[in-house]
Amino acid sequence: MIIKRNAADMAAALASGETTSVALTQAHLDRIAEVDKEVHAFLHVDSEGALAQAALADKKRAAGEKLSPLAGIPLALKDVMVQKGIPTTCGSKMLEGWRPPYDSTVVSKLRAADVVILGKTNMDEFAMGSSTENSAYGPTHNPWDLSRIPGGSGGGSSASLAAFEAPLAIGTDTGGSIRQPAAVTGTVGVKPTYGGVSRYGLVAFSSSLDQAGPCARTVLDAALLHEVIAGHDPKDSTSINAPVPAIVAAAKNGNVKGLKIGVIKELQGEGYQAGVLNRFNESLELLAGLGAEIVEVSCPYFEYALAAYYLIAPSECSSNLARFDAMRYGIRVGDASGVSAEEVMNLTREVGFGREVKRRIILGTYALSSGYYDAYYGSAQKVRTLIKQDFDNAFLKADVLVSPTAPTTAFKIGEKADDPIAMYLNDIATIPVNMAGICGMSLPSGLAEEDNLPTGFQIMAPAMKDDRLYNVGAALEAALLSKWGAPILSHVSGLGARA
Amino acid sequence: MAEISRDDVANLARLARIDMAPAELDHLASELGVILNAVARVQEVAGQNVPPTSHPLPLQNVYRKDEVTPSLTPEAALSAAPASEEQRFKVPKILGEEA
Amino acid sequence: MSLKYEDVIAKYEPVLGLEVHVELGTASKMFCGCNTIFGAEPNTQTCPVCLGLPGALPVVNEKAIEYTIMIGLALNCSIAPFSRFARKNYFYPDMPKNFQTSQYDEPICINGFLDVEIDTDEGIKKFRVEIERVHMEEDTGKSLHMGGATGRIHGADYSLLDYNRAGIPLVEIVTKIVPGTGKYAPEVARAYVAELRDILRSLNVSDVKMEQGSLRCDANVSLRLIGSDVLGTRSETKNVNSLRSVERAVRGEMIRHAELLNKGERVVQETRHFQEDTGLTRSGRSKEQAEDYRYFPEPDLVPIVPDATWIETLRAALPEKPSTHRKRLQEAWSVPDKEMASMINADVLEIVEATVNLGADPAKARGWWLGEIARIANEKDVTAADLPITPKDVAEIVALVAAGELTDKLARQVIEAVIAGEGRPSEVIETRGIKVVSDDGALMAAIEKAIAAQPEVAEKVRGGNLPAAGALIGAVMKETEGQADAAKVRELLLKHLGQ
Ligand SMILES: [Mg+2]
């Protein structure tokens, strides 16, 4: 079955003429039609547009045009990324029916590389959440166990990979929304260095933390996609104007001999599931066996990262989401004769936003309000400085840092829905990376013995050293594959016989 | 211990333009109290000598040239408008000050 | 019965503060590439950025920074080595993001001053207006209030929004409080705005058209009892759209405050709107609760750290100060102070200069602009510069008079016709058939006729009473419908009568 292959293999099949992009795209559309009623990874499937893009890629190939490595390969796009003319909801009722009049830079780059966009994937509303339960359009189900969450906010993207509905996906990561879903679905996800991938056309949650990145089933596939979407964009003032590191070369290299790998003392132990820690330690041993030097590092201020994050992200979101006011786009509620614009804004925002979004807007409004700014937002920004210093110090001792990606495997849908604090703890290991603007990857480290669910291994590297993630990731992936004998996703069981 | 009253939340909801029902205000007041107590920890280490970080990377002076680029067509600009008239966005009466 | 101004200043000392918003004359907007043409069809100059569409990001217009630094330098400010944009959060339908990207505690220019001169009872006196800050921000869209009787916001059924103006770069220039103006507060306010406007015009950074809103003044006025150092409550008057209105608004507010204070009532701190027709201010809707703008550093933009050599290059290229320029003109034209002041007051200095630069004699150019043209402008209640007559027209007329081809009286006719839209001076002369009658034969016929009609006057002249010739010359001029050169007529007449 071609849909079970990796993107790089699919690309080889296209190049050799074994198949066409139209056939490949159709196979994925068929798979979506077959399983997405249960998985609910997609909010919108653009069959027509996808087949047209595929036909174009085939035509270019037939004409002998020089094509990008991923030309003709299908991809699932997180619904937080705008695509001209295609419904973009961000998982919110607020934007129901909105068709943006422009393309995000990521979409422009995907188009330029002839990548085929299958449709838009489900997510926690405006990317706020760790389970995709906060989508206004219902939760996404984890293909490993449909009663469990696929992680969040990018649960639709990660689930689409694990369900073989797409070989590649785009995610966005503000506090772990690419890496934590990757961890709990047995897939690979990378949060690039802040500024490495343009945010133009990424609907902002928290501007100083948001970053789009690749989701895939292998480290090499992630690297190939990363290379397509990365690079300087003059439309994004925070975009880095420097060459993209050689990430594909690093993913093909995978050599950790002599490399120093720092284990962050504070990101293990209490609160981490035993199976998660076991798989993490086994991976460390594999890396050591490959010639890496394992050192322990301490990042004492990481214990404040979660608190700082839940001030900074809500503060920025309270401002970013102010534009959803029923005046220019999106839904409008309560418009009737004699009702004022102000009342219509109030009514629309009450109805259009879900509970978590409102909770964070109110929290952020509080943290920025006069009299509280210094104590909350201002203090959180200082903690951010301390976290950066922790990383700077740790990177003096190690080339990359590692930790489990998420403290637990996928939990049951509904299990933490009423406990925001418990939910926020999911991101405890991923948040520091966003706070410091550095890069991070999650790749599968195995299955936890308690529940036979995937666990994630997180690698962190300094800003603009994204290639290190791929180097270490590729080495570990190869070692694990030879240990397991088959890719972890061959064990996906939630979709029964169809998987 | 951060105490958040229903009135506090109501004021925040007014600033944030969200028309919350009393029950929602009460619920949020208690949740917010819990969350604020958890996040107030940042104050423990946020000393005078620690500079704040607002941008993750130290970029500066990013500009564009003063060049005109194509705008959207008015049709595209208005395409998602809940209501429009005379090529303008039609909105309910505004209760503010005169501009 | 309103209080007399003299009674106000006998008891109170006015405290003045001025905020001026200037739309910069950049080709594109502050944060996007949209055009900035005034009066374009609605919503034709908008894009995802200035419409605040989800996902869109701002990028700073370098020219706007340059212009702002130039303004700061011309106003004797220090240019901040580090400044930033912040978000000012409040909801308003004309503001697409529901926050204004502005500068808050880190403005680009600080601590400057501007000296203005006022014609006082004790002669010309200098006042120093200290500038607190010059900062950058963006303009809002424009609303049309529909339904309702007056087109005003109150009583309207709905509003229509055009975002062409949204995102046009604005510079806000804020003075410190201006003490010690005494009864001259209204004149100082006006002179400050006029001087500021001249500076901005000389820098060529804005078209400074108050009537089109590219220069807008808010006047803050409060009163304190003479001898007391307790500041009064201030009111902020907006909508002041001409220099004359600045003066009227300040005087009007001083009187209104004094009336309230004299009655023992309280001045409310509020925004008031100047009414051009009545010269009075009207209260804006007072907000039931204070706004909390929740400023925080704009995460989508990076700090401005201007290069010292850039600043020095701009400083070196600053044009001559309008005040220096005026002194130079006054000397070159040998104009007395009073007359210089009246040119400035009538706002014709620049236009006179342009006329002189086209070859006209300074005294003559001044005479026409301050005389006939100013008279017509007064009648029409506009300024001379607004009339459809150009420095080129006036220079041409001055030349024709000098060449004897027009008399002063004929020149007045030409000016009236040009202003009436009959064409350029040469066209008016052509179509109206205006010409100086210099044909001796025709003049002699008219002279004979005049003598025949008033033989007794002719006798007096023959007898040596030369002043009596005036009546005969007048008759000749009448006969020739003003087209004769009076000097020539006089010469011929006296000769004819043996003088
Ligand atoms: Mg302002």
Ligand SMILES: [Zn+2]
């Ligand atoms: Zn624009």
